[in-house]
Amino acid sequence: MKKTSTRLADGRELVYYDLRDDAVRDAEDRRPLPTVSTASEIRADRLLGDSVVVASHRQARTYHPPVDECPLCPSRDGRHTEIPAADYDVVVFENRFPSLTGDAGRCEVVCFTPDHNASFADLTEPRAALVLDAWTDRTGELARQPGVEQVFCFENRGQEIGVTLGHPHGQIYAYPFATPRTALMLRSLAEHRERTGGRNLFDDVLADERADGRRIVLEGEHWTAFVPYAAHWPYEVHLYPHRRVPDLLALDDAARAEFPGLYLELLRRFDRIFDGRVGGERGARVGGERGARVGGEGAARDGREGAAEPPTPYISAWHQAPFSAADRGEFALHLELFTIRRTSGKLKFLAGSESGMNVFINDVPPEAAAERLREVASK
The missing domain is CATH 3.30.428.10 (HIT-like)
Known part of the structure; x- marks a missing residue:
C-alpha cells in the first residue's frame, strides 16, 4: 500500500x-x-x-x-x-x-x-x-x-x-x-464477567453461535459470520474474528488476508436475498407474509410483493473499543451488517415500539434469515 x-x-x-x-x-x-x-x-x-x-x-x-x-x-x-x-x-x-x-x-x-x-x-x-x-x-x-x-x-x-x-x-x-451503544456493550461485558467468574461475553457469544450452528452464515479459518440469536433487524449478520482483538489495528496478518474474500461474499449474498430466482422465494418471504397479515410495529406497506428490487439497502458498521476504556482488552472488534428491507417491496420502519421505547420487533426469525443467507451462496 x-x-x-x-x-x-x-x-x-x-x-x-x-x-x-x-x-x-x-x-x-x-x-x-x-x-x-x-x-x-x-x-x-x-x-x-x-x-x-x-x-x-x-x-x-x-x-x-x-x-x-x-x-x-x-x-x-x-x-x-x-x-x-x-x-x-x-x-x-x-x-x-x-x-x-x-x-x-x-x-x-x-x-x-x-x-x-x-x-x-x-x-x-x-x-x-x-x-x-x-x-x-x-x-x-x-x-x-x-x-x-x-x-x-x-x-x-x-x-x-x-x-x-x-x-x-x-x-x-x-x-x-464512547458511543451509547458501545457503553451498553461494555456494561454487559462487565456484568457477564462478574456473573460467570471472569468469562468474556464476546468469546462466549461467538463460541455459542459456532456450537449451535443454526445461525451460521459463513465460517472461515479466522472469521465467522452469523445472524445473532436476538437480531434486531430482518436480515442482520455479525462478523467476528476468531482471535479477539479490540480494534482493526490489532488484527493479525492471517485475519486480514482472509477478510476480503469472506466479506465480499457476504455482501453479494445480501444483494441476492430478495431475488426470487436465487434459491427460491420462500426464504425471502419468511416472516414477510406474516408481517403483512399481522401488521405489527414498524411494518412498512409501501411496496408490492414481487416487484423488481433495487440493490439491497444496508448499513455495515465496525465496532471498535474506545481508547480509554478500562477493560479495552476485553472488547471484541466485530462488524455488524444489516438491512432495513424485511421482504420484497417492504421496509422495516422504526415505529412506536422501536423509536419510542427502543424495543425492536423483528418479523423474520433469525434462524430463517440465516437459512436464506446460506441459500444464496455463490456457486
Missing part, C-alpha cells in the same frame, strides 16, 4: 491509498472553494445520559446530484470534484459537511472505487483489502488526535437508508466520547 497525503483547496486533508508503489498523486485542487464553515455542537441528554450532535450546517449538503455532477467521482474532462486526480484506488478526505468538528471530533469520507455505478461488492479482493488497510490506517491516525475517544468506520448503502450520494463510499467518525 502506498499512502499519499495532500490538501484540498479549502485546507481539508485528502489521502490517497494505492495498490501500486509507483502511483504519483500530484494533481492540485483548483476549485475556488470558500473556507469550510461549520456549527457542530454536542448536547447531553440529561434523562438518557447520552449525547446528541446538533449540526445545522449539514442542511446545505449535496443531495442526490445527477451522475455528471457527483462530487466523489474523479476530476476529469475539465470537471473538478472532491478528488483532484483523474483516477484513484481508494481515497479518504475530510467531510465538507461534517457532523463532528474541531474539539467535537472529525468526520471523513471513504471512496471505495472511482466507478460511480459499482458497489463495494463489485470490488476485487485486492481492492477490498486496500479498503481494510485504509480503515486501519485512519483508525490509527485519528486515535492520535487530541480528544478522540472512539473511531467508527461504516458504510450506508441505498436511498432507503438515507444516502444522499449514490457513489460507493463510506464514512469514518471520530467521536470525543
